[in-house]
Amino acid sequence: MSLISFIGIPANILFSYSAAALRAFGDAIHPLHFLVFSLIVNVVLDLLFICQFHLGIAGAAWATVISEFIGGLLNLSRFFWGQNQLKLTSSDWRISWAKLKRMCAIGLPMGFEYSVSAIGAIIMQDAINQLGSAIMAAQSAADKIRQLFTLPMESVGAAMATYQAQNFGARNRDRIKRGILNGCLIQIIYSFGAFGILWFSRRALVTAILGNGSPTTTASALQYLTIIAFFFPVHGLLMIFRNTIQGWGHSFYAIVSGFGELAGRLVASLLALTPLGFVAICYANPLAWLISLIYCGFICRFISKRGLLKP
Numbered sequence: 001m002s003l004i005s006f007i008g009i010p011a012n013i014l015f016s017y018s019a020a021a022l023r024a025f026g027d028a029i030h031p032l033h034f035l036v037f038s039l040i041v042n043v044v045l046d047l048l049f050i051c052q053f054h055l056g057i058a059g060a061a062w063a064t065v066i067s068e069f070i071g072g073l074l075n076l077s078r079f080f081w082g083q084n085q086l087k088l089t090s091s092d093w094r095i096s097w098a099k100l101k102r103m104c105a106i107g108l109p110m111g112f113e114y115s116v117s118a119i120g121a122i123i124m125q126d127a128i129n130q131l132g133s134a135i136m137a138a139q140s141a142a143d144k145i146r147q148l149f150t151l152p153m154e155s156v157g158a159a160m161a162t163y164q165a166q167n168f169g170a171r172n173r174d175r176i177k178r179g180i181l182n183g184c185l186i187q188i189i190y191s192f193g194a195f196g197i198l199w200f201s202r203r204a205l206v207t208a209i210l211g212n213g214s215p216t217t218t219a220s221a222l223q224y225l226t227i228i229a230f231f232f233p234v235h236g237l238l239m240i241f242r243n244t245i246q247g248w249g250h251s252f253y254a255i256v257s258g259f260g261e262l263a264g265r266l267v268a269s270l271l272a273l274t275p276l277g278f279v280a281i282c283y284a285n286p287l288a289w290l291i292s293l294i295y296c297g298f299i300c301r302f303i304s305k306r307g308l309l310k311p
Contacts, residue, residue, distance in 0.1 A: 004058060008065030014072030015281035022075055023162050029089025030078050038071030053107045106251050116258035117288075120234035120265035124284050135278050138220035139282070141209040145202070145221075146228055146285075150235055156186055157239025178245060180300070187236030195229045202226070224282045238289050241296035253299045257292040264288030 015038070019031040041064050050060025065281045128139050160183050167175040198205075245254050269283030 004061035004065065008068065011065050011069035011072060015068045015075065017077070018072050018075030018079075018161075021289035022078055023159070024166070025256060028159065031075060034071045034074040040069040041070055057229065065140070071211075077128070104251055105241065106246075106249075114253055116255070117261045120262035120288065123262075124269045124281065126264045128281055129274040130283070131272065131278060134214055134217045135220060135281075137210065137213075138278075139224060139281060140215045140219040141206060141217075141225035142228075143205070144209065145198075145205050145225060149198055149229075149232070152190060152194075153187055153232070153239050154234040156183065156190075156236070157243040160240055160244035161247040161288060164244050165249070168248050169231050183240040183244075184237055187240055188233055189237045191232035194232055196201075198229050202229075220278055225281075227282040228286060231289060232288060234289045234293055238293040238296060240299050241293065244300055245296060248303060250299075250303060253303075257271035257299075259294040260295050264291045 021034070022028075022031050045063035045066060046060055049055045049063055054058060055062070129135055147288075160179065163179050163183075164176060167179065195283075202222055202225045206218055206225070209219065210218055242254055242257055245251075245257075264287040265284050266288055268280045271280035272278070274280070
């Protein structure tokens with residue numbers, strides 16, 4: 001499966017880049033439609049490859065790669081046959097080393113930031129593994145449910161990065177400030193709504209994933225969701241401020257926020273080996289989010305006060 005996923009990296013790049021480019025043109029609707037369509041294709045191919053062709057995990061991997069490639073092609077179609085179609089000339093295919101250098105200066109630090117955060121997740125997973133199979137199952141199930149509710153916050157954060165970059169280039173400080181305030185308002189309203197939905201549906205969601213399994217596992221999953229849901233506003237605000245920094249082009253500062261998340265998860269992982277046990281795991285992500293939010297909020301204020309918003 002790892003080999004197939006590696007082979008499919010170009011498809012992932014095609015989809016991610018083309019969707020981001022469309023959003024940069026102000027078109028956020030079509031990437032969403034193509035994403036939903038590619039997800040449907042993914043499910044259909046999963047059923048075909050696994051149930052009909054009996055390809056197992058390899059079939060699931062190929063289904064993901066193919067669906068991402070189709071989604072990327074659909075995004076590209078908007079550039080060449082959409083309302084605002086691009087007409088490329090021979091000069092457009094020439095490599096601009098200055099622009100390439102600028103893209104690497106922004107993109108590589110962002111990628112490194114996510115790598116640092118992933119290291120923290122690996123460290124935390126090691127601590128979870130030492131707590132036993134029941135805790136592993138509880139945390140895994142609960143975190144899948146958590147992602148269902150926090151992914152929209154991350155999508156708003158991605159939109160914020162594009163919005164801030166556009167207004168940063170236009171040197172429109174008023175729109176930059178209003179964007180931050182409105183983004184924070186959206187995240188807070190959504191966080192309270194998500195908390196309410198999760199509060200009343202958490203047991204049904206856990207049962208849907210774990211089934212009628214061990215009461216201890218179910219109770220641990222419910223505990224994880226109850227604790228982490230209180231910190232949804234922290235995660236939402238972090239997505240606003242971190243992506244604002246990235247949209248302004250200050251990628252180095254965003255890298256440091258990744259180390260903040262790493263530190264939070266490292267501390268929680270160490271505490272998980274004490275009598276606190278699973279409770280520390282429940283607070284790992286919230287602690288990581290809080291440390292990074294404090295840092296990103298300070299950096300946004302620092303950049304704004306020092307006049308570093310001028311391109």
